[in-house]
Amino acid sequence: MANTYKFKGVALASASETSLLTATSKETLILKSIRVTNNTANTPTLSIDFTDSSASNTEYTILKTQSLTANSSVEILTVPLVLENSDQLKATVSSSDSVHIGISYLNIT
Numbered sequence: 001m002a003n004t005y006k007f008k009g010v011a012l013a014s015a016s017e018t019s020l021l022t023a024t025s026k027e028t029l030i031l032k033s034i035r036v037t038n039n040t041a042n043t044p045t046l047s048i049d050f051t052d053s054s055a056s057n058t059e060y061t062i063l064k065t066q067s068l069t070a071n072s073s074v075e076i077l078t079v080p081l082v083l084e085n086s087d088q089l090k091a092t093v094s095s096s097d098s099v100h101i102g103i104s105y106l107n108i109t
Contacts (some may be wrong), residue, residue, distance in 0.1 A: 053086035
């Protein structure tokens with residue numbers, strides 16, 4: 001097994017649900033940080049959902065309509081989040097404002 005620390009950045013610029021990170025069938029991802037930055041003077045809301053492939057693709061809400069303060073950043077995770085094979089992390093922002101999400105994680109293969 002190999003352990004690799006990684007970072008993934010995603011820029012959200014539309015109000016549709018966007019995939020942030022998906023574990024492949026041969027890896028486990030341990031998310032240590034999800035940092036969200038609102039790059040505008042507006043106050044959009046953000047929701048983050050988790051799809052659990054081992055539970056018949058059941059979707060669980062991690063964050064529900066969190067209001068994002070203008071021109072600020074917030075850390076979403078206070079404890080690690082584990083994505084197992086084929087699990088997926090998704091986000092939806094309320095408008096087409098510029099929101100950036102940075103995810104730091106350990107990839108175990």
